């Protein structure tokens with residue numbers, strides 16, 4: 557997917573700058589070419605020589621370098637790329653971007669570009685939660701800048717919380733996703749001249765325009781008491797990628813997501829929920845729609861009675877938790893009255909063995925139209941990973957898809973959904989390729 561793509565990587569000055577070296581390697585492994593620009597503070601953490609050695613390209617550092625300008629001017633450099641990536645993006649560079657400053661090579665490239673921008677923030681947790689940083693992020697999102705991370709974790713400064721830069725492979729996945737997205741807002745103002753070599757990433761066919769689709773994603777958190785909960789390892793990557801892929805084809809997408817560490821996909825209305833019952837209400841409130849894709853790993857059970865105060869160790873037996881069954885969102889939507897039932901209801905099945913056979917049973921039990929069955933056994937890396945191996949199970953056939961990135965699974969599923977609607981959108985009558993291997 558990244559073969560032949562030109563990435564301009566802007567490295568700003570944070571301890572996570574060392575991860576930019578790994579990012580360059582990962583991008584080049586996938587066939588992308590990477591040119592880099594560094595801020596003066598980034599040079600305190602990694603040297604331009606290391607960056608140049610790994611990227612195989614000269615590194616842009618000085619806005620006023622006569623030789624650099626003679627070889628390739630900064631305007632040309634910023635537009636020659638298919639995508640600009642800022643990793644790590646410090647609070648400082650985010651503030652400068654949000655203010656439209658162009659006071660060094662890095663910010664000038666970011667302001668002068670007519671290409672999409674993806675940023676991977678990295679900073680101390682207090683700086684991340686500061687209202688000024690959050691305000692700047694809001695402005696950048698409105699401008700169409702995409703975000704990946706930050707993740708929760710222990711910081712170099714010893715504090716814990718959100719602020720760690722996303723891992724290089726997570727950034728690679730977000731970059732891949734960018735190439736399947738519509739033009740961000742800040743680029744729609746730019747009219748490239750006819751025949752200009754700065755023409756942007758080709759938009760996908762808008763064959764889902766006018767379709768309303770709900771996607772569920774991520775885990776649910778089922779409270780035990782005010783501080784503890786039951787959850788699972790879903791990261792939301794698969795569900796979020798599906799929402800983005802459907803939006804890229806023009807659908808009006810509502811993403812109902814449990815707690816995840818991912819940025820809201822651009823061009824998608826995102827509703828954040830905690831527990832299964834909240835997810836259930838958020839989905840039902842939005843019916844009728846044309847299609848629903850249930851990719852969330854919804855907890856099957858919750859604690860029957862949530863303790864109003866934190867449970868305390870009493871020295872006796874540990875407390876026993878009585879569980880109650882959660883509503884089954886997929887089954888409820890698939891079996892609701894004809895007025896509200898979407899034309900297409902797609903579920904997922906997370907299986908460790910007999911993946912297709914169990915998914916076929918689930919298709920019948922839940923009353924849905926398609927099931928995307930994925931392997932989640934030990935070593936599959938499906939939960940939280942960047943890749944997935946799936947089978948698209950329909951009532952009259954199964955497609956076995958090869959292992960691919962979650963972004964590619966999402967793009968292919970979006971293509972099948974578009975195909976379903978363009979073939980008339982009728983369950984049972986639409987599948988001409990039943991049983992074919994994709």
Ligand code: PMT
Nearest residue numbers: 790791792793794850853854884885886903904906939940
């Ligand atoms: O989030 P990632 O880290 O990217 O991982 C992706 C994934 C593995 C979570 C995803 O691809 C996936 O398989 N999601 C469904 C996981 C799951 O809960 O499977 P299940 O077999 O338990 O449930 C079957 C279907 O019923 C699913 O569509 C689920 O969303 C739905 N369900 C289940 C229980 C419930 N109470 N309500 C539901 O809607």
